[in-house]
Amino acid sequence: DIQMTQSPSSLSASVGDRVTITCQASQDITHYLNWYQQKPGKAPKLLIYDASNLETGVPSRFSGSGSGTDFTFTISSLQPEDFATYFCQQFHNLPLTFGGGTKVEIK
Amino acid sequence: EVQLVESGGGLVQPGRSLRLSCAASGFPFDDYAMHWVRQAPGKGLEWVSGISWNSGSTGFADSVKGRFTISRDNADNSLYLQMNSLRPEDTALYYCVKDGNKYRYGHFDGWGQGALVIVSS
Numbered sequence: 118d119i120q121m122t123q124s125p126s127s128l129s130a131s132v133g134d135r136v137t138i139t140c141q142a143s144q145d146i147t148h149y150l151n152w153y154q155q156k157p158g159k160a161p162k163l164l165i166y167d168a169s170n171l172e173t174g175v176p177s178r179f180s181g182s183g184s185g186t187d188f189t190f191t192i193s194s195l196q197p198e199d200f201a202t203y204f205c206q207q208f209h210n211l212p213l214t215f216g217g218g219t220k221v222e223i224k
Numbered sequence: 225e226v227q228l229v230e231s232g233g234g235l236v237q238p239g240r241s242l243r244l245s246c247a248a249s250g251f252p253f254d255d256y257a258m259h260w261v262r263q264a265p266g267k268g269l270e271w272v273s274g275i276s277w278n279s280g281s282t283g284f285a286d287s288v289k290g291r292f293t294i295s296r297d298n299a300d301n302s303l304y305l306q307m308n309s310l311r312p313e314d315t316a317l318y319y320c321v322k323d324g325n326k327y328r329y330g331h332f333d334g335w336g337q338g339a340l341v342i343v344s345s
Contacts, residue, residue, distance in 0.1 A: 118286065151331040153269075160319055160335035161269065172333065204269055208330050211283040213259075213271040 119143050119207050123216030129224040136192040138219045140205035145185050149209040152181055152190045155218075156201045164203075165190065195221070226250045226334035228320045233339030236310055244339050246303040246320030251334070254278070254298035257323035259332065260305045262316035262341075272318070273305065277326045288314075310343045317341075 120143040130136050140150065152165040163172045165181035168188060178193045192199055200223055205216040232244040244260070260272040273294040274283045282294050293306045303320055318341055322334030 149330075153332070155269075160337055161332070162335070163324075163331055163333045166324065166331035166333075172331075206269075206271075206332070211274075211329070212285045213274070213283075213329060215269040215271065218268045 118212055119146060119210050119214050121205055121207055121214050121216040123205055123219055125219060126217060127220040127222060129222045130195050131224045132195055132197055134195045134224075136195050136199075136221060138190045138203055138205075140183075140188045140190070140216050142186045142188075142207055142209075146207045146209035148184050149207055150181075150183070150188050151206045151208065152179075153204045153206065154199075154201045155204065161204065192221075226322055228322060228334055228336035230318065230320045230336045230339035233318065233341045235342045235344065237345050238311060238343055240310055241306070241308045242310060242341060244305040244307070244318055244320075244341070246336060248301045248303065248320075248322070251322065253296075253301040255326050257325055257327075257329055258296060258303045259321040259323060259329070260294065260303075261319045261321050261332065261335075262314075263319070263338075264313075264316040267316075270316075274323070274329050275303070276328075283329070307341070310341075312343050315341060315343050 122141045148168040150168045153161040155161040202220045227249045229247045259274040291309045317338040320336040321332045324331045324333040
């Protein structure tokens with residue numbers, strides 16, 4: 118199985134900060150990586166697919182990059198509604214696997 | 225608008241069975257692969273199972289292989305998860321999830337609100 122290592126597991130940031138989360142795959146997954154946002158008590162929401170494609174309706178302050186084994190998710194200017202948990206997910210191989218999540222909290 | 229509504233969750237004893245259902249609407253159901261993803265209380269996300277648009281291929285997490293089966297009824301816009309030999313570690317919120325693709329598994333672009341399954345004696 119492909120292991121997805123996400124870091125950090127949590128971070129504290131202020132409104133307006135630039136936030137970066139990384140996800141490392143245990144083997145080459147080319148560009149087969151997605152990013153999701155989950156708020157408490159809610160279902161996850163797709164933000165980025167295929168490593169760098171912004172899902173329709175998602176604000177442009179969210180972005181993704183990377184290929185192979187190393188990926189980055191960035192929020193260019195953190196907004197109050199962005200405080201949530203973020204997960205990466207690979208779809209290169211079955212079983213599909215998620216990273217452990219990064220909780221973004223208010224500083 | 226994509227709508228996915230799960231049902232069938234509840235409290236069940238270890239070793240027993242439960243069947244989850246998902247009613248889909250707002251999109252052409254038979255044009256997309258579908259999945260079940262679960263989340264144990266306070267934990268991360270775990271993909272459980274997926275099924276292609278025509279039921280031609282299915283996949284399972286190692287943790288449920290041989291115990292769970294996935295199926296769909298395209299005429300009825302419904303997805304199912306039959307869970308047998310349930311264990312306490314299967315306790316989770318189970319999400320019905322729409323894939324963005326038809327022919328292969330990819331990104332999850334539609335989620336239900338989840339059905340809670342509690343396995344306990």
